[in-house]
Amino acid sequence: MSIRKLDWSPLDLVVDPVVHADPDVVSKAQQRYAHIAQIIDDANANLAKIVETNSESLAGKYVQGLKHDAGSLKDSLSKAVVRYHDVANEIAKYEPDLASGLSETAGALQDAEAARADRTKAQAMPDPQKSQDGTTSPEEKQKGADKDKATSDADAKMAAAKQRLNTAVDALARAGKRFGDAVNSKKYNDGLTDSHKDKLDAVMAQISKIFAIVGMVLAVLAILIPGVDVLVLAGVAVSAVSLAASVVLYKDGKGSIVDVVLGAVGLGLAGLGSVASLMGKGMSNAAKISAFSKMKGKGKAPVGAGGDDDIEMVPLKPMGKEADPNTPNFSRPLPPSESNRPLTPSEAGPSPSDGGPPYHAISPPDAAPPRPLNATPGPSGLQHGGSPPPEIPVLPKPSGPPDSWPLPPGSPASHAMVPPDAGPPPPVNATPGPSGLQHGGSPPPEIPVPKPSGPPDSWPLPPGGLPKAPVPNPPAPAAPNAATAWQNQSEWFNNPATNWVLGKAGAVTPDVGFWPSAVAQVKGAGSMWGTLATDPAKFGKDFASIIAGVKGPQDLSAVVKAGGMGSISPLWYVWGGLNGAFGMGGLIYTGGRLQGWIPDANPPRHHPSS
Incomplete structure (x- = not known):
């Protein structure tokens, strides 16, 4: 102006x-x-x-x-x-x-x-x-x-x-x-003018402050919404950036050694937590397989348990003292073969009710091969040769109740085919009446009942074939427990690349993708918060276990016990408590640093005397 x-x-x-x-x-x-x-x-x-x-x-x-x-x-x-x-x-x-x-x-x-x-x-x-x-x-x-x-x-x-x-x-x-x-001091080189390093330190100081605030927000969200893989991944990324900024500032004498140590320990715990998570998932998967192997026909087995639950589980390594402890002991089903596969409808043919041949008998597995149609009984068994058996005429399907059906020519009386639990046969002089068979009257003519000869499988069949055996109702599925209901959800470190590496290493990989796992984990946290109004005592217990860091070991213990594999080591609770204490301590320390309550902690540096 x-x-x-x-x-x-x-x-x-x-x-x-x-x-x-x-x-x-x-x-x-x-x-x-x-x-x-x-x-x-x-x-x-x-x-x-x-x-x-x-x-x-x-x-x-x-x-x-x-x-x-x-x-x-x-x-x-x-x-x-x-x-x-x-x-x-x-x-x-x-x-x-x-x-x-x-x-x-x-x-x-x-x-x-x-x-x-x-x-x-x-x-x-x-x-x-x-x-x-x-x-x-x-x-x-x-x-x-x-x-x-x-x-x-x-x-x-x-x-x-x-x-x-x-x-x-x-x-x-x-x-x-x-x-x-x-x-503007542009002609001086006395160390008092801000250099590029000084400007970088100023930027790093701002980054450290911003990411410290973001890290605190994520830590609080991880407590309120525990176990969500997205939040954990974001927390690890923020911790890595904060650690880099702290290292640069400390190197230039403008940071705190405590910031560097806590940042490095936090990332180290995150890495060790990944290894512990993989170990826990392996134990949970083994417990799930064990639980399903004891529930034949009562549910769908997990990956690694085989096909149907009725298939026998076979260990992949020998048991005992000579067994290699590094070899996994997961069970797998016997592979399907041509001898045990079910027949297709075209191979089985039509049933007797659909016009197919009658079922003469259901042979046990050790029965001899069926005899040819022209075999006849002899002194030492069935003798081949001779005249073929007489042709049995095909009769039309009778109507009315089965006991009124006519018998084919030359067949014995069908009264001989009486189920084991039937009552005594009516007397021969019983006649039908309003309330069943009435006694009295003239007796009906006597019908001779010839006794069949030969082995039972050569006896002629009654009209309509043998009665069908009743099909029993399938058993009701058993209620799921912590092992059978366990799902291998994705963690913060799971992605296509790490899953490929884990699969190559023989470790279990997630059954649920990264983002579906995040949705399921948020729903699980919502269910926990839902108990705040319905069951405050349970909510308080769950929330306290989250803050203490023992919620994960408690869930793992429940899955392992439900699978009948005993109990977990107490070191799991020690590990969880260590993580919980570090998380709460880091949250308090970061807040104190942002408020200026906790000063920089730097070792004394050498200053040349004049």
Whole structure:
């Protein structure tokens, strides 16, 4: 902002070419810097007395430390006072340059105003006039020459005014740059000017502060919504960035060794937690397999337990003292083969009710092969050869109740086919009545019942074939327990690459993807919070176990016990408690650091004495 209220239009300018140029303000600034430089000189003189004083005039163990600190401070002040002296001197140099610039620009404006006035006068001078015969007299020619000269002189004067302005502005700019270089310390290499390293440290300090706040928010969310893989992954990433910033700051002497140690320990616990998680998942998967192997036909077995639960589980390694402890002992089902696979409908053919051949018998596994149709009983078993058996006519399907169906020719009476739990047969003189068979009346004619001969599998079948055996209802599925209901969800470290590596290493891989696991984990946390109103005691117990870090070991113990594999080691609870204590301690420490309650903790660094 200009302090001169002038019209700069004669120089074709809208504003003052010299802005922020108040000589009084500049003069006061010069006096202030000179005064600060004088104060620093006096302080250095006093510090020099302390440094140069003999130890005999001072007493106590503090002498060496005092002289050392006084020397370091004197060195720093000696560098700083040079700058203050230089700034005061440069301001003193700039003051006459500023005054000259203001004077010259004002003079250029006056010259421009005069040039514009001269041009106005020149334009008002008369032009040469021609006579009636078309000629111009010498007097008239002189008038034209005078006007042209006056106009040219005015234009030259205006050009000189503009040149004077530009020269003054350029000189003032050079003086201002020299002054600015002194003030901005661009010509110093004394260690007091912020270097690129100093600027990097400032950025790292801001990153450390921001990520500390983000880490605290994620830690609180991990307590309120425990076990969510996305939150844990974000927490690990934030911890890694914070650790990098803390290392850079500590290396430059601007951080705290405690920040570095806690950050490194936190990432180390995260890595060890991944290994512990894989171990726990392996134990849970084995418990699930064990639980399903004891529930034949009562549920779907997990991956690694085989197909149907009724398939016998076969260990993959020998048991006993000679067994290799490094070989996994997961069970697998017997592989399917051509001999034990079920027949397809086309291979089995139609059933007797659909027009297929009758089922003569269901042979046990050790039965002999069926006899040919032309085999007949003999002294030593079935004898082959002879005449074929008589052809049995195909009768139409009878109607009415089965006991009223007619018998085929030559077949024994169907009364012989009586189920074991049937009552005694009615007397031969019973006749049908309103309420069943009524006794009395004339007896019906006696029907001879011939006794069949030969082995039972050669006896003719009654009409309609053998009665079908009742199909028993399948048993009700057993209620799931902690082992059978366990799901191998993804952790923060699970991704396609790590899952591939884990699979190659023989470790269990998640059954549920990363994002579906996150959704399920959030729902699980919501279910826990739902018990706050319905069962406060259970909620308090669960929440306390989360804060203490033993919720994971408790869940693992429940799965292992449900699978009938005993109990887990107490070290699992020690590990969980260690993580819980570190998490709460880190949360408190970070809050104290952000509030400034916990200062930097740095080991003493070597400072060269003067």
